[in-house]
Amino acid sequence: MLAHRNGRLDSLTVRARVVDPGQGLDGPATVTVEDGVVTAVESAATAPDGLVLAPAFVDPHVHLRTPGREDEETIASGSEAAAAGGYCAIVAMPNTDPVVDTAAVLQSLVELAREEAVVPTGFTAAISKGQRGEELTEMAELAAAGAVAFTDDGRPVASAGLMRRALAYSAVADRPLALHCEEPTLSRGGQMHEGAVSAELGLTGWPSVAESVMVERDLALAAYEERPVHMQHLSARASVEAVRRARAAGVRVSAEASPHHLCATDELVRTLDANVKMNPPLRTEDDRLALVEGLLDGTIDCIATDHAPHARHEKDTPFEEAPFGVTGLETAFGALHTFLVCEGEVPLATLLERLSAGPARALGLPVPRIAFGEPANLVLLDLDAAWTVRADAFRSRSANSWLLGRTLVGAVVKTVAAGRVVFAA
């Protein structure tokens, strides 16, 4: 389901603190890679200060803007950004122009990824034709062509009836549905979280309940149809609690949160900077803390950047005119390490698990492991490195980051994906 361009398999030796939470590994060790395969993991007496070697990251949710907006991102530039962010696999959303709703479009993307993807790249296909929420796509054919999952991301499946059919039919394709939960009549016109800040600024509110009622609806339908669902970019406390209850009741549900929702709140919107405008919007500190609790107890098993590149001129406008979305691939680890690990909110091992094994399992992708015989999918991190986020330093074609000018602690030093060194700082 993942495609990337061919290249020479690399050999390397790394001595660092090796952390692979899935295997209970956390200690100084030397890892040897020969021709792209891990051939030895030997414990060492010491490791260089601050250096951590972990399974590389998996992003279940990025926008590569191809086809249609190659000025904002291409498979080449987006996958280079992923490599720089420590990722060994990314999964692209289908809300392109045209929408990925036929096998022909999907196959052309897979071909393109074979030519230019620096890291293994997967593609999702739409749930409904044209993402119009009216008719189902040909899911079986799309799955055969390599669709990782089905999603109308960018907009919700408004009709409960269509969602029920999509859930039932997805059994034929044997792929999960990834759901953007937003009740459109409650969020209509919304520019930011509805609360004290929106009341003061006069921006139309996008209330938490517009997300959580849809999460509840879709969990009820998933339970009824006995199908797995993947909840995208959760932002509200009530949504996290709904997922926790549903999982306890036996629903097969995985859930994402984004670095920006885990690290920031709607207070940032006071700057009126269009780079803090995203969908779903940044919410309150209480919501943020609920997401962190969810991350800790596994209710939220994936961190997804929702990397959403936009052309500079489209964000360089008054807040209400700007499109939703921020980039995230190149800043995810730095932001999460700075705001969650350094602040003592989340242990490093938990963060690394939710960035790698969690998302891989949720979408049925190979789980990166640091073990003998495994393909090398590794990220080398320097936890002590401080760096400042600069618009001119991104590999991505777009620079609409909410972190511009901020100094982050924790940097990606090297990324190995599918046995190849794809990034070295």
Add this chain to the structure above:
Amino acid sequence: MSEPTRRHLLGVGDLTRADAERLLDTARALERSLDREVKKLPTLRGRLVVNLFYESSTRTLSSFELAAKRLSADTMVLRASGSSVDKGESLRDTALTLAAYDPDVIVIRHPHIGAPHLVAGATAAHVVNAGDGKHQHPTQALLDLFTIRESLGRLEGVTVAIVGDVLHSRVARSLVEALLLVGAEPVLVGPPTLLPRRIEALGCDVSHSIDALGDVEVVYVLRMQAERMESAYVPSLREYTALYGVTPERVRPGQVVMHPGPMNRGVEIDPRVADSGASLVTAQVRSGLVVRMAVLYDLLTAPGLRVAVPVMEVA
């Protein structure tokens, strides 16, 4: 020569209480000039004030125009319709085009929040926000403070009920902030659907009953727009008027009534109230002129006074 201090009036939040009071005092001084036979002052001769209006406006635009002219500044009006904005030019590009004329002040009205901030970041001119979306309209708030102070003789402790569609009103947001700034006591009155959730976080009181008018000195009536029925904010104008219309029966002797205009007579305000001795509506218009003169005067002649905000960075 030292760097000139960059000063704008983007929102009431830019002002300290001392700034606001100084502006009101300046306005009062300027008001005396309006009674002279020759009403023009030479103060801003040779200065250029550009009025950049992306929304239709009668009183705000005419008031800024006249204020600038009374101070002998050159003025220029650019409207969105019939200009390059019609051809899809971005706000930043329009601002850069205007900047080529070296305007001293750009007065901007725009349907979207943050537009004045963007212009302030893109040009060297002083920027005055003449209304951005539902966000701020600081000169309206100042003229309302001026009107109240002239009428009641004070601002500290004055109780003001702001009645109606607060949700869609930049006038209400700016006024609440301004009233709190000078020690007055605002209460918002309206149906729950037209009061923003959590607005009380600003520090004002909230009531859903028109009876709250009984306790205040100033009744400030907001414009109610007919299209509010379409999104089910209220079931009908008829019911709105029945519950929240400011009628003679609901105004007690001694209260004054204000309205930012344009009025929907018979909807939010009864014509008998609008035309009564309690109405300060025409006083507000006159206040608008002198307060805007004061704002232009203050921005252009008193460098160093703090009416400054950090300009937002747009990457």
